[in-house]
Amino acid sequence: MYAAVRRYEGIKDDDEAARLVRDSFMPQLEKVQGFIAYYWIDAGEGIMASLSVFEDKAGADESVKFAHKWIEETAPNLFPNPPRVTDDDEVAFGALATPTDEDGAEDALVPNPPRVTEVLTSSTV
Numbered sequence: 001m002y003a004a005v006r007r008y009e010g011i012k013d014d015d016e017a018a019r020l021v022r023d024s025f026m027p028q029l030e031k032v033q034g035f036i037a038y039y040w041i042d043a044g045e046g047i048m049a050s051l052s053v054f055e056d057k058a059g060a061d062e063s064v065k066f067a068h069k070w071i072e073e074t075a076p077n078l079f080p081n082p083p084r085v086t087d088d089d090e091v092a093f094g095a096l097a098t099p100t101d102e103d104g105a106e107d108a109l110v111p112n113p114p115r116v117t118e119v120l121t122s123s124t125v
Helices: 014-029 057-074
Strands: 002-008 035-044 047-054 084-089 116-120
Touching: 002 057, 014 035, 014 047, 014 057, 047 057
Parallel strands: 035 116
Antiparallel strands: 002 047, 002 084, 035 047
C-alpha cells in the first residue's frame, strides 16, 4: 500500500473546507484507481491535513495531482497556500482485531481492513 499525506495551512474557513472536501472532493477521489481510504483532519487554527491510502504509488500520485487540480478549480481562495506533501510506502496497515490474550500473544492485525472515508473535524473528534 502507498500513502500520501498533505498538510494545508492558512485555510480561511475550516467548516467550509470540511464541507467541500466531504461533499465534492471525496466522492471524486474514491474513483481514483486503487483507492483504499481517505481521512481529512481539522487541526484547528486554519491547519488541515489529509491522508490518502492507495494500493500502489500510481494511485497515490494521481491523488496528489487530483487534489491540486480540485483546489485550483473549486476553492483557490479557501486554500491560499500549496500543501506540503509527503508520500511513501506503508510498512503495515490494519486495525486491531483482538486484545492481547491471557498467554501474552500480541494483538492481531486485520490484513484487509474495510474501505474508510471520513472527515475528522474538531466537532467529531
